Amino acid sequence: MSPAMIKEFRLPDLGEGLTESEILSWKVAVGDTVELNQVIAEVETAKAVVELPSPFAGTVAALHEQPGSVVEVGKPIVSFEVDDVAAAPSGVGEPAVDAGNAAGAPAAPPAPVREATLVGYGAAVEQGGHPTRRQRTFAPAARPAVPATASAPAAVEQSAPSAVLQFERQPGRQAERPRSTPPVRKLARDLGVDLTQLSGSGAGGLITREDVQHFAEDAAAPASARPRTGSGRETRTPIKGxxxxxxxxxxxxxxxxxxxxxxxxxxxxxxxxxxxxxxxxxxxxxxxxxxxxxxxxxxxxxxxxxxxxxxxxxxxxxxxxxxxxxxxxxxxxxxxxxxxxxxxxxxxxxxxxxxxxxxxxxxxxxxxxxxxxxxxxxxxxxxxxxxxxxxxxxxxxxxxxxxxxxxxxxxxxxxxxxxxxxxxxxxxxxxxxxxxxxxxxxxxxxxxxxxxxxxxxxxxxxxx
CATH class of the missing domain: 3.30.559.10 (Chloramphenicol acetyltransferase-like domain)
Known part of the structure; x- marks a missing residue:
């Protein structure tokens, strides 16, 4: 039996030069067996909602991001346990991270890795590094690249002292993400509560389950029973996507x-x-x-x-x-x-x-x-x-x-x-x-x- 190794899949640029995407939902869980190009997640870029196919066949070892997280391109989002003999498809995925080679002799220089190209997104890359286009009977003009709409985001911290920090906006972003934990964010989505309207009662302004539940109960109350002051008179929607x-x-x-x-x-x-x-x-x-x-x-x-x-x-x-x-x-x-x-x-x-x-x-x-x-x-x-x-x-x-x-x-x-x-x-x-x-x-x-x-x-x- 071939030994297993861990391979990370980093969020790719989905063909548009975009700097980040939001994880909307996972279609797999830790321990699931997935096939090559099986849909593993649904993500929202600044332009569209897309289904993300798996670049590997193997077992899901870890999900590094929660639904609702805004992830920068190049950041690991999921790890797979695959057979050592199984190689990533040409032009897909990221270099393997061998959990068993963390120490010891220096590894040999890695083979050149082509630009990541997921099935259905981006252009296939030839040996010369140029995208493949369908041949025409005339010489077409160069197709325009979509202009970037935002500057590159600041680097992501490698670790966070608490779970709360995973949901804060990093320096350089245009707005701050409400501070909460994954269960609270899920509860808010289920109840239709916009977390940007809440002020957290927890430590450091953390939004708690009680904050979400109380807000939902106030919204469900008759209009005559609700105060006509404060945030109840307006609705705020984050500018994103x-x-x-x-x-x-x-x-x-x-x-x-x-x-x-x-x-x-x-x-x-x-x-x-x-x-x-x-x-x-x-x-x-x-x-x-x-x-x-x-x-x-x-x-x-x-x-x-x-x-x-x-x-x-x-x-x-x-x-x-x-x-x-x-x-x-x-x-x-x-x-x-x-x-x-x-x-x-x-x-x-x-x-x-x-x-x-x-x-x-x-x-x-x-x-x-x-x-x-x-x-x-x-x-x-x-x-x-x-x-x-x-x-x-x-x-x-x-x-x-x-x-x-x-x-x-x-x-x-x-x-x-x-x-x-x-x-x-x-x-x-x-x-x-x-x-x-x-x-x-x-x-x-x-x-x-x-x-x-x-x-x-x-x-x-x-x-x-």
């Missing part, structure tokens, strides 16, 4: 790219009639077709005629990077905040494939299953505010992108059609673009092309 990233991203975009917004209201009656015919056709049976589907296709057609809107401003290189592919972002409202996952190479898709990709993207966002890879590399975006009954707006650019199109609600309204007043389906389009990259003429022509496709789908024959 997706909300924190979104705030930093929109501020960066608003104060970096000079926004210009143009509006166009179009008669989309013909597009709505086409949509009904497609829904009734055998080809599209089982597919979800919406005005967003047709608008997405219209954007892809218009980009072929107006490619400057599919570009980015590279400040460091002092270059304008024009993409020869389209990763179409779709703004999605989720319980955790706004995310903009994108459909990779949407320009190569037909309407049927695009419809399926939109449905898959939307379902993943609503279920909180959007991965960091889904959120990275977008080149232009669409936001559909019409689903909320809104007609028009001034959308803020997704950082690094040249344009974003907002779709308003489709409404019946009086409209001049064939020189006569008629009731037609109309929609307002709002286009924001970066004036460093896109001139007014280019933005106007793009918006007019999108409107032409939606008002008369047959115009596609004359445009492509």
């Amino acid at each position: 997706v909300r924190k990233y979104t705030a930093a991203a929109v501020v960066q975009s608003a104060f970096t790219a000079p926004h210009v917004t143009e509006f166009l209201t179009v008669d989309v009656t013909a597009a709505m009639e086409l949509l009904e015919r497609l829904k009734a056709s055998r080809t599209f049976q089982g597919y979800k077709l919406t005005p967003l589907t047709l608008a997405a296709k219209a954007v892809l057609i218009a980009l072929k005629r107006n490619p400057t809107l599919n570009s980015r401003w590279d400040e460091a290189a002092q270059e304008i990077v024009e993409y020869n592919y389209v990763n179409l972002g779709i703004a999605a409202a989720t319980p955790r905040g706004l995310t903009v996952p994108n459909i990779k190479d949407a320009d190569a898709m037909g309407l049927l494939e695009l419809s399926a990709a939109l449905s898959e993207l939307t379902e993943a966002a609503r279920a909180g299953k959007t991965t960091p890879a889904d959120l990275a590399g977008g080149t232009i975006s669409i936001t559909n505010i019409g689903v909320f009954g809104i007609d028009a707006g001034t959308p803020i650019l997704n950082p690094g992108e040249a344009a974003i199109l907002s779709l308003g609600a489709v409404r019946k309204a009086p409209w001049v059609h064939n020189d006569e007043l008629a009731v037609r389906h109309v929609m307002s389009l709002s286009l924001s673009f970066d004036h460093r990259l896109v001139d007014g003429e280019q933005g106007s022509r793009f918006l007019a092309d999108v409107g032409a496709v939606l008002s008369d789908p047959g115009m596609v024959l004359a445009m492509v």
Whole structure:
């Protein structure tokens, strides 16, 4: 029988250059036997909730972090007991920590370890250290890296004098984590209590079980029985995760790219009639077709005629990077905040494939299953505010992108059609673009092309 050894798994950078993640839940316990790539935890980055697969096959020896802990990238989160002959998959996990080699002769220099890449996250690394990309028939522009939204956190202390300190924010963080113990944090989650609203009665301000229970009882009491002073009159929510990233991203975009917004209201009656015919056709049976589907296709057609809107401003290189592919972002409202996952190479898709990709993207966002890879590399975006009954707006650019199109609600309204007043389906389009990259003429022509496709789908024959 092969001797066993202990291997640590350190929290990886989940493909986005992020500095930390929060452990939401463990899917395994100490003593469990796990297989390679089995989901062992659910973690939340600054952009998405992701499932973390195991880099080893073996037995869980220790869980180093509790649910609710914010862990810095590179810090050990779990240890596995594995057979000595079992090696970590290429490019996955961390160098082994051999518990039996803590003393004695100096160990031989370790073999070079490639950058950690978990299944489904990040890019595979070749021998030369460069990520592998799918080959294209043209030379694509370099895809942009997502800008970091926070400075690197301070180093984590190697040990803490008490369990309380494990839940404090380290120096350099933007906010202090409420001081409590793991059982108390679990009780607070079960009762729906936000620990940031509590003042601990324990030693050094430690939040106790009694503090949580009393707060929950006061919240459950009738409004007339509760005091209308103090923290009971307001609710405080920590700024973290997706909300924190979104705030930093929109501020960066608003104060970096000079926004210009143009509006166009179009008669989309013909597009709505086409949509009904497609829904009734055998080809599209089982597919979800919406005005967003047709608008997405219209954007892809218009980009072929107006490619400057599919570009980015590279400040460091002092270059304008024009993409020869389209990763179409779709703004999605989720319980955790706004995310903009994108459909990779949407320009190569037909309407049927695009419809399926939109449905898959939307379902993943609503279920909180959007991965960091889904959120990275977008080149232009669409936001559909019409689903909320809104007609028009001034959308803020997704950082690094040249344009974003907002779709308003489709409404019946009086409209001049064939020189006569008629009731037609109309929609307002709002286009924001970066004036460093896109001139007014280019933005106007793009918006007019999108409107032409939606008002008369047959115009596609004359445009492509």
